[in-house]
Amino acid sequence: MTALLLRGLGASPGSATGPAYRLADPPRLPAPRPVTDPDAEVDRAFAAIEAVSREIGARADAADDPTTSEILRVQAALAADRTLRDGIAMAVRAGHEAPHAVAAVLGEHRSALLAAGGLLAARAVDLDDLRDRVVAGCLGLPMPSLPHPGRPFVLVAVDLAPADAALLDPAQVLAVLTSAGSYVSHTAILARARGVPTVVACAGALDITDGTTVTVDGTTGRVTVGVGGPVTMVDGATGQVTATPGRAVAQVDDQSRTLPSDVRGVTRDGHPVPLLANIGSAAELAGVSVEGVGLFRTEMLFQHHLDAPGVAEQEAAYAAVFEAMAGRPVVVRTLDAGSDKPLPFLSDDREPNPALGIRGLRVARRRDDILRTQLTAIASAARKSSARVAVMAPMVTTVGEAAQFAALCRDAGLPKVGAMVEVPAAAVRAREFLQAVDFLSVGTNDLSQYTFAADRRSGELADLLDPWQPALLSLVALCAAAGQVMGRPVGVCGEAAADPDFAVVLAGLGVTSLSMAPASIPAVGAALAAHTLDECRAAAQGALAAGDPAAARAAARRR
Amino acid sequence: MIVAVTVGSATGLHAREAARVAAVAASCPTPVWVRRDGGAPVPADSVLSLLTLAAPQGTELLLESASSSSLELVAQAIGAS
Numbered sequence A: 001m002t003a004l005l006l007r008g009l010g011a012s013p014g015s016a017t018g019p020a021y022r023l024a025d026p027p028r029l030p031a032p033r034p035v036t037d038p039d040a041e042v043d044r045a046f047a048a049i050e051a052v053s054r055e056i057g058a059r060a061d062a063a064d065d066p067t068t069s070e071i072l073r074v075q076a077a078l079a080a081d082r083t084l085r086d087g088i089a090m091a092v093r094a095g096h097e098a099p100h101a102v103a104a105v106l107g108e109h110r111s112a113l114l115a116a117g118g119l120l121a122a123r124a125v126d127l128d129d130l131r132d133r134v135v136a137g138c139l140g141l142p143m144p145s146l147p148h149p150g151r152p153f154v155l156v157a158v159d160l161a162p163a164d165a166a167l168l169d170p171a172q173v174l175a176v177l178t179s180a181g182s183y184v185s186h187t188a189i190l191a192r193a194r195g196v197p198t199v200v201a202c203a204g205a206l207d208i209t210d211g212t213t214v215t216v217d218g219t220t221g222r223v224t225v226g227v228g229g230p231v232t233m234v235d236g237a238t239g240q241v242t243a244t245p246g247r248a249v250a251q252v253d254d255q256s257r258t259l260p261s262d263v264r265g266v267t268r269d270g271h272p273v274p275l276l277a278n279i280g281s282a283a284e285l286a287g288v289s290v291e292g293v294g295l296f297r298t299e300m301l302f303q304h305h306l307d308a309p310g311v312a313e314q315e316a317a318y319a320a321v322f323e324a325m326a327g328r329p330v331v332v333r334t335l336d337a338g339s340d341k342p343l344p345f346l347s348d349d350r351e352p353n354p355a356l357g358i359r360g361l362r363v364a365r366r367r368d369d370i371l372r373t374q375l376t377a378i379a380s381a382a383r384k385s386s387a388r389v390a391v392m393a394p395m396v397t398t399v400g401e402a403a404q405f406a407a408l409c410r411d412a413g414l415p416k417v418g419a420m421v422e423v424p425a426a427a428v429r430a431r432e433f434l435q436a437v438d439f440l441s442v443g444t445n446d447l448s449q450y451t452f453a454a455d456r457r458s459g460e461l462a463d464l465l466d467p468w469q470p471a472l473l474s475l476v477a478l479c480a481a482a483g484q485v486m487g488r489p490v491g492v493c494g495e496a497a498a499d500p501d502f503a504v505v506l507a508g509l510g511v512t513s514l515s516m517a518p519a520s521i522p523a524v525g526a527a528l529a530a531h532t533l534d535e536c537r538a539a540a541q542g543a544l545a546a547g548d549p550a551a552a553r554a555a556a557r558r559r
Numbered sequence B: 001m002i003v004a005v006t007v008g009s010a011t012g013l014h015a016r017e018a019a020r021v022a023a024v025a026a027s028c029p030t031p032v033w034v035r036r037d038g039g040a041p042v043p044a045d046s047v048l049s050l051l052t053l054a055a056p057q058g059t060e061l062l063l064e065s066a067s068s069s070s071l072e073l074v075a076q077a078i079g080a081s
Helices: A038-062 A066-079 A082-093 A098-116 A124-138 A162-166 A186-194 A229-236 A299-303 A311-324 A360-365 A368-383 A399-412 A430-436 A444-452 A470-486 A500-509 A518-529 A533-545 A549-558 B015-027 B047-052 B068-079
Strands: A004-007 A009-012 A015-022 A153-157 A173-178 A198-200 A213-217 A222-225 A275-279 A293-297 A329-333 A388-393 A417-421 A439-442 A490-492 A513-516 B002-006 B032-036 B060-065
Touching (some): A015 A173, A038 A066, A038 A082, A082 A098, A098 A124, A173 A213, A299 A311, A311 A329, A360 A399, A368 A399, A399 A417, A430 A439, A430 A470, A439 A470, A470 A490, A470 A500, A470 A533, A470 A549, A500 A513, A500 A549, A513 A518, A533 A549, B015 B047, B015 B068, B032 B068
Parallel strands (some): A015 A153, A153 A173, A275 A293, A275 A513, A439 A490, A490 A513
Antiparallel strands (some): A009 A198, B002 B060
């Protein structure tokens, strides 16, 4: 048995070996046949609908939190809807088999929702899920879900929706391998947050047979398929145990999965560059020792809601994080919705180009009540905690917007206010921004997307989204220099800060803190500790002077 | 009987609201129909149909039923904010 080597982009560091299992495709409709017994066909469809409604209802009962349970209840009500049944019965009597009737009727409702736009269009996905489940039921196939092979495994997929990725259980999913995606896709970001080694944009990933042992190296982007001599060689670097034929074993490189112990960011000559955590909830801080939180994304709190959550629910979520970070800094980013993260209660109409539309702070143009409620909840939780709480807004484009946001925050009782730099318009006016707000935080992912006009989900344009692109470095340098002139902090909270070589360059540019997935902190801490501030500056100058990403990377490493 | 009612919920007749209204309508002994002015009536006890009315907050909807008490109950559910 020979091993096959595939290459992709390393998107979340660490290496893991285990059996590959593919995310199931939705069930396919068989070729239609004439209906001979319409009553039996209607029964088949109704039985499938009932089973789905029952199953979803049971999951709603079993859900721990009220919002998940509420979403599932609405979904169960949709499945049990009588117009749906009537429509399906009619379609069957018009000559369609049960699964085809189900797909056709749900397809009509789906088109109606899509045509209605925004708010309702978001529900089309729910109908798709319903269709897949009921069609599977009609065909006697298992319901679509993440694979459950009964042992830890490597998840193989085209790409993961943020919702799928958010549900990944690191105890079961050893690594993720996708054929699409890029370093800054949500699959990658959520995998990094969970410390799950991930390789994206890997051609050939979908050809791997279920159960085949694969080694996914999320640091180098190498994927070894099958067991044999070469596997041992590849694994030699990480000291992994190789699978024995016939019994695939799951072995994880312990070093990559262990959460960091107390690591303080400081250069060899003692210049502090705090290393902070990017998190989405208090759960990600469990067992982690960090200097603080540099980016607390609040979207997850809003994600599974039909309406924006109230003050009490939000306050509890913020308080949990503040409690875990007592005495330490926590930067809360206000809701970053829109674009690739639509929320049902926010999108009122379809935008031709959502990435350039109402997203981030711009949502407040329409719904400032959501922002006000959020600030009230943050301020209230902050008052009861010793954590040093600051807030920042996403997608701030003008100084006026920054000033307006700062005023709202200060009115709410939150004195420390920042703005994210995600668009070139903000970067080139960094100095003026720092007259309106107390600090800046550069989001390198979106800054790349907007500077290079390259969709962050595009695997094909991954080279343009490389954080070592000189134009991106120049914009970060502008921000850092503005911070030094104004005597105010300028941090980087994009995923690029997790690259140890890049972190050295950022420190050299004058960036005052780096925020990343907790699992990345030890490696970055080690890189900083190996360089003096002058060496970091030399690396930064070398990278800035380079003509392209490869040269910039090489120049930084020479220091 | 026909009554007019204005959608009260800030998010409109959206998923949770539609499910709530449909549950109320399903508990009524007499069927209630809902339509936009000039639109086709849909059964008030169908979540899916209520959703496809695409009715944001402030939309005026017309309710029709043979029973004034059923009408009243559903109108209350739709008008509640």
